Amino acid sequence: MRGVQAPAGRVEKPCALTAAILSISLLTVMAGAAMAPALGAIKEHFISCSPLTVQFIVSLPALFIIVTTFFFRSLCRLMPTRTLALIGLTLYVAAGAGAFFVDEIGMLLVLRALLGVSVGMIMPLSTGLLSFFFPPEEQSRLMGLSAAMNQLGGVVATLLAGVLATVEWRYAFLVYLAGLLAIILVAAKLPNERLASRGSRIELKTLLRFHPSVTAMLLIMLLFFVYPTNFALTSGEQGVGTIATTVIMMGLDVVAFFVGLMFDWLMHHFRQTMKYAAPLFFLGGYAVLAYWPGVAGMLVGSALIGIANGAGVPYVNTIASIKGGRDAAITVMPLISAALYLGQFLSPLIVSPIAGAIGTANAPYVVAMCIAVVFLVQVYLTRNHHALPPA
Numbered sequence: 388m389r390g391v392q393a394p395a396g397r398v399e400k401p402c403a404l405t406a407a408i409l410s411i412s413l414l415t416v417m418a419g420a421a422m423a424p425a426l427g428a429i430k431e432h433f434i435s436c437s438p439l440t441v442q443f444i445v446s447l448p449a450l451f452i453i454v455t456t457f458f459f460r461s462l463c464r465l466m467p468t469r470t471l472a473l474i475g476l477t478l479y480v481a482a483g484a485g486a487f488f489v490d491e492i493g494m495l496l497v498l499r500a501l502l503g504v505s506v507g508m509i510m511p512l513s514t515g516l517l518s519f520f521f522p523p524e525e526q527s528r529l530m531g532l533s534a535a536m537n538q539l540g541g542v543v544a545t546l547l548a549g550v551l552a553t554v555e556w557r558y559a560f561l562v563y564l565a566g567l568l569a570i571i572l573v574a575a576k577l578p579n580e581r582l583a584s585r586g587s588r589i590e591l592k593t594l595l596r597f598h599p600s601v602t603a604m605l606l607i608m609l610l611f612f613v614y615p616t617n618f619a620l621t622s623g624e625q626g627v628g629t630i631a632t633t634v635i636m637m638g639l640d641v642v643a644f645f646v647g648l649m650f651d652w653l654m655h656h657f658r659q660t661m662k663y664a665a666p667l668f669f670l671g672g673y674a675v676l677a678y679w680p681g682v683a684g685m686l687v688g689s690a691l692i693g694i695a696n697g698a699g700v701p702y703v704n705t706i707a708s709i710k711g712g713r714d715a716a717i718t719v720m721p722l723i724s725a726a727l728y729l730g731q732f733l734s735p736l737i738v739s740p741i742a743g744a745i746g747t748a749n750a751p752y753v754v755a756m757c758i759a760v761v762f763l764v765q766v767y768l769t770r771n772h773h774a775l776p777p778a
Contacts, residue, residue: 404520405529407576410569411472411513412533413540414479417562418448418506421541423615424549425559432556433492443496448503449728455507459721462508468516469579475508476570483563502563510724515716518708519582526705531650534701538644540565542637582717597719599769600707601726603665606762607699608730609737610669613755614639614692616735617742618676618685624748625680635685639693646697653698654705662770663763665699668692670759677752706770 422429422445430441462471482501489495517529544562551558615636622632646653654661672691675684704723711719738758742750 401521403576404578405532407569407572408513408516408520409532409536410572411476411509412536414476414566414569415506415510415513416537416541417483417544417565418452418502421544421548421562422559424545425552425556428552428556428559436492440492440496444499446732447496447499448506449732451500451503452507452510452728453725453732455504456511456721456725459507459511459724460717463582463717467579467581468512468519469573469577472509472512472573472577473570475505475512476566476573478502478505479509480563480566480570483566484560486560487557489557507724511716511720514704514708514723515582515711515720516577518711518715518720519580519713520578523709526708527654527701528651530701530704530708531647531654533647533704534650534697535644535647537700538640538647538697542640542644545637545640582714597707597710597722599765600703600710600719601722602765602769603703603762604700604723605726605730606758606765607665607669607696607703608727609734610673610755610758610762611692611696612731612734613673613738613751613758614689616738617751618689621676621748621751622685625685627682627685631682635682635689638686639689639696642690642693643697646694647701650698650701654702661698661702662766665695665702666759666763666766668695668698669762670756673752673755673759677749677756 426441426445429444430436430438433441466474478501482498482505486495486498489498514530514533517533518526521529544565547562548559551561618636619632622635627635653664657664668691672688672695675688675691678684679688704720707719707723708715738751738754741754745753747753
């Protein structure tokens with residue numbers, strides 16, 4: 388089934404509708420991590436501020452994304468899809484690029500918080516609308532494309548922000564003008580359907596059936612963010628320069644991008660074993676980083692972690708979207724979004740103290756290996772061969 392029947396009875400062009408939805412996926416990863424290359428220049432400008440305050444520029448959006456996702460269903464009852472997406476995208480551009488005009492740290496953090504609110508509004512749509520407008524047999528292909536666009540957005544935004552920051556720190560925030568393209572596509576191609584009626588509600592027993600996917604996304608992010616928060620430090624200790632480290636880290640995103648593009652093929656050929664891909668590749672990747680020193684080990688370990696992330700995120704989204712059906716956008720996807728950003732926020736808070744207690748250079752990767760084992764057990768206990776319909 389390639390045609391898409393819109394709920395109002397109007398047949399949409401699948402490619403145009405897909406492009407509109409995927410344009411949102413291209414933006415969501417840019418909320419925090421895209422600004423990481425500019426933090427040095429920002430710290431030099433706000434020299435009197437503590438390092439933690441400056442770091443909030445990257446981490447603060449995640450907190451407000453989590454909070455906003457829990458109000459997402461109420462927002463869906465108040466307004467139809469296209470209206471909600473356009474409000475979220477407009478706030479995204481205004482809060483993101485608006486930082487270009489700010490020269491006070493307090494106001495800058497307010498704008499970063501508003502950026503988090505905007506992403507909390509649009510991120511559940513970036514995956515939930517795929518399950519709303521497209522049939523189950525399309526989900527693995529579309530979720531793979533969504534994950535690939537997410538990775539591509541991260542690579543491009545990080546590169547552009549780093550380059551623009553060399554001009555002046557303010558210019559890095561202009562990367563958020565990319566949201567204008569999504570506004571145009573959404574305004575032109577996204578149907579203005581309602582995802583939730585005013586009388587609908589979610590019962591606790593209904594939400595409990597989604598806990599395997601929510602927990603899996605939390606574990607994926609706990610594992611993945613061990614890498615960006617530790618890799619530059621450990622590679623520096625091994626004498627690898629900043630440029631080489633940056634290239635290797637970008638290589639991980641490129642690997643994840645291509646895995647996302649191949650995800651539909653992988654699901655059709657390795658349907659019953661794909662559930663184990665993320666935990667096993669995370670385990671292997673961090674084992675290589677922990678026990679194979681040197682550039683070769685860094686390259687292999689980074690590639691394995693890229694495969695884990697590139698396969699794990701679309702797998703969880705695919706399972707969740709199929710299980711949630713056309714209501715996934717207002718039931719499981721907000722919870723998935725909250726788990727994703729909660730994992731990002733908690734990862735250094737959980738891993739760093741344990742690694743510090745161990746005290747070795749490879750300790751963060753050893754802790755990640757232990758979390759990967761927990762993830763493997765979680766998958767074994769909660770997934771079964773009935774999770775996906777037949778190919």
